[in-house]
Amino acid sequence: MNIGLDMMGGDYAPLEAVKGVSQFLSEQNNPANLTLVGDQHKIKDLVHQLKLPADHINIIHAEQVIDMHESPTKALKEKQRSSISIGFHLLASGKTDAFISAGNTGAMLVGALFSIKAIEGVLRPTISSIIPKENGKTGLILDVGLNADCKAEQLNQFAVMGSVYVQQILGIENPRVALLNVGEEEGKGNILAQATYPLLKENKHINFIGNIEGRDVLLDIADVIVCEGFTGNVILKLAESLYGISERQNLEHAYFERFNFENYGGTPVLGVAKPVIIGHGISHAKAFKNMIILAQKMIDKDVMSKMKKELES
Amino acid sequence: MNIGLDMMGGDYAPLEAVKGVSQFLSEQNNPANLTLVGDQHKIKDLVHQLKLPADHINIIHAEQVIDMHESPTKALKEKQRSSISIGFHLLASGKTDAFISAGNTGAMLVGALFSIKAIEGVLRPTISSIIPKENGKTGLILDVGLNADCKAEQLNQFAVMGSVYVQQILGIENPRVALLNVGEEEGKGNILAQATYPLLKENKHINFIGNIEGRDVLLDIADVIVCEGFTGNVILKLAESLYGISERQNLEHAYFERFNFENYGGTPVLGVAKPVIIGHGISHAKAFKNMIILAQKMIDKDVMSKMKKELES
Numbered sequence: 001m002n003i004g005l006d007m008m009g010g011d012y013a014p015l016e017a018v019k020g021v022s023q024f025l026s027e028q029n030n031p032a033n034l035t036l037v038g039d040q041h042k043i044k045d046l047v048h049q050l051k052l053p054a055d056h057i058n059i060i061h062a063e064q065v066i067d068m069h070e071s072p073t074k075a076l077k078e079k080q081r082s083s084i085s086i087g088f089h090l091l092a093s094g095k096t097d098a099f100i101s102a103g104n105t106g107a108m109l110v111g112a113l114f115s116i117k118a119i120e121g122v123l124r125p126t127i128s129s130i131i132p133k134e135n136g137k138t139g140l141i142l143d144v145g146l147n148a149d150c151k152a153e154q155l156n157q158f159a160v161m162g163s164v165y166v167q168q169i170l171g172i173e174n175p176r177v178a179l180l181n182v183g184e185e186e187g188k189g190n191i192l193a194q195a196t197y198p199l200l201k202e203n204k205h206i207n208f209i210g211n212i213e214g215r216d217v218l219l220d221i222a223d224v225i226v227c228e229g230f231t232g233n234v235i236l237k238l239a240e241s242l243y244g245i246s247e248r249q250n251l252e253h254a255y256f257e258r259f260n261f262e263n264y265g266g267t268p269v270l271g272v273a274k275p276v277i278i279g280h281g282i283s284h285a286k287a288f289k290n291m292i293i294l295a296q297k298m299i300d301k302d303v304m305s306k307m308k309k310e311l312e313s
Numbered sequence: 314m315n316i317g318l319d320m321m322g323g324d325y326a327p328l329e330a331v332k333g334v335s336q337f338l339s340e341q342n343n344p345a346n347l348t349l350v351g352d353q354h355k356i357k358d359l360v361h362q363l364k365l366p367a368d369h370i371n372i373i374h375a376e377q378v379i380d381m382h383e384s385p386t387k388a389l390k391e392k393q394r395s396s397i398s399i400g401f402h403l404l405a406s407g408k409t410d411a412f413i414s415a416g417n418t419g420a421m422l423v424g425a426l427f428s429i430k431a432i433e434g435v436l437r438p439t440i441s442s443i444i445p446k447e448n449g450k451t452g453l454i455l456d457v458g459l460n461a462d463c464k465a466e467q468l469n470q471f472a473v474m475g476s477v478y479v480q481q482i483l484g485i486e487n488p489r490v491a492l493l494n495v496g497e498e499e500g501k502g503n504i505l506a507q508a509t510y511p512l513l514k515e516n517k518h519i520n521f522i523g524n525i526e527g528r529d530v531l532l533d534i535a536d537v538i539v540c541e542g543f544t545g546n547v548i549l550k551l552a553e554s555l556y557g558i559s560e561r562q563n564l565e566h567a568y569f570e571r572f573n574f575e576n577y578g579g580t581p582v583l584g585v586a587k588p589v590i591i592g593h594g595i596s597h598a599k600a601f602k603n604m605i606i607l608a609q610k611m612i613d614k615d616v617m618s619k620m621k622k623e624l625e626s
Contacts, residue, residue: 134558145495148503182458182546190461190543214550218558230503231544233495237527238548242555245447245531245568255562 004096007038009103020288072106088115102279125271132258145233152195178222181211265290317409320351322416333601385419401428411608415592438584445571458546491535494524578603
């Protein structure tokens with residue numbers, strides 16, 4: 001198993017990325033091999049300084065970096081020697097089994113959609129986010145922004161992909177899938193929600209429990225919450241802002257600490273054939289470590305094949 | 314000025330409604346006259362028990378009540394002697410100048426849409442909600458659920474109505490209007506947001522500041538946040554749930570206390586010709602008092618005429 005990592009992505013690259021690698025290697029008994037992509041001089045210096053063991057890492061030089069605010073499509077086209085471009089090339093050609101970056105989110109999404117094949121039959125890949133429940137448990141919400149406009153058939157697939165992910169990665173058996181809506185009863189909602197409900201109801205690959213409302217999102221009612229990417233993105237960012245508020249207001253409460261999304265590492269792109277994980281620009285070592293662990297787990301559990309099986313049968 | 318109040322709406326009716334009336338009358342120097350609609354025996358008993366002054370209230374008997382879970386359209390048709398039906402009849406015929414209920418939300422919305430005329434030129438009335446900002450200030454978000462599917466032209470009108478409301482009722486001069494979106498740049502978003510942005514940008518009746526994201530909702534960036542009713546409803550209910558969470562988690566923090574929506578009384582329907590205010594089913598005396606104060610202020614400031622003027626010019 002070989003996991004590719006963009007060392008130049010994020011506000012604190014490459015230092016925090018190297019620290020994350022260091023933490024990963026020292027904490028794991030049987031760590032994956034890591035391919036570190038980026039400025040080889042900077043990376044080698046830090047690897048030396050932080051005394052990283054050499055036996056699990058190899059460094060691939062990339063002389064360019066896609067900045068956080070560059071136009072994704074243009075940058076990927078023009079900067080073929082960038083760490084993100086090379087990272088995707090390694091993944092597409094089978095030299096790595098997963099790719100992680102905290103760099104330009106748009107470039108990571110475009111790269112995931114166009115460098116890596118979608119799982120056969122997937123209408124649209126999706127990105128999801130962890131939702132910390134008030135009672136200490138954890139759920140998943142998807143889509144959180146890759147698909148601002150959706151069709152009912154896409155939401156129906158998100159439900160299946162989310163279900164498989166939650167089972168395999170969060171270890172929740174027979175996860176409860178709910179449709180985010182403005183009311184509980186069947187028939188409620190906008191045109192999309194009304195069209196999606198019957199598809200979810202008839203979908204034998206998921207444990208559909210019906211509609212949930214905004215007030216239920218942070219409660220332990222559903223394990224997988226399905227919505228289009230516009231509402232999902234707004235909710236995700238609103239939830240993320242709660243951590244900052246709790247910090248500034250000196251709340252120091254364990255529940256709001258769980259809204260620190262660095263705990264969860266990053267967001268996997270679901271529906272593509274290989275794990276691609278996108279981190280926050282503000283990622284520190286802990287986030288990089290957690291993203292590597294997540295990629296390792298996704299490969300270990302063969303999550304992508306399991307999604308394919310559930311989607312095609 | 315005469316404000317109609319459904320005494321039978323809400324989980325604690327009519328006791329909490331009468332208590333709210335009592336608080337209103339004792340706290341206001343020059344209170345509006347109130348028309349209390351409902352079971353006259355129960356109301357008279359409570360008015361007597363609570364020693365309400367008789368000079369500002371009159372009671373109109375209603376022998377029926379629309380329950381919380383009845384089908385709105387059916388109930389309004391079949392229960393013409395219900396407190397909500399009579400309340401709307403009094404409003405439509407000019408005997409009252411506003412109508413308030415904490416009863417069946419759907420029946421209140423249907424009543425507002427079909428008993429009272431829309432302001433001329435209004436494509437769709439809307440409902441809004443107060444957003445408590447982290448810095449102690451207050452904003453408005455709309456629509457929060459009346460219009461689960463919207464057109465750009467409707468959102469453009471919501472921006473104007475929200476702007477007038479915030480100026481007149483919250484006392485914010487030249488309120489900053491923002492479009493809720495998944496990114497800050499123009500051109501971001503779903504089809505609706507992309508179509509709405511240029512309309513808001515060219516709208517001379519508002520102070521449009523551009524897109525805001527979910528992370529900005531609780532910050533003091535915009536005074537009026539415009540979105541369709543699906544996302545708005547999910548956000549509102551998620552925000553409301555924060556108060557319950559803070560209570561259960563014993564947070565006792567002033568900011569989260571502000572998510573107790575009883576502080577704000579109820580939700581006005583904007584875009585109809587007269588004030589209609591819808592309360593939560595769980596309304597207590599304080600919420601009823603605040604709804605009456607809000608109705609009084611909306612009449613005093615002639616908010617509906619000001620909206621009409623801004624929309625037609």
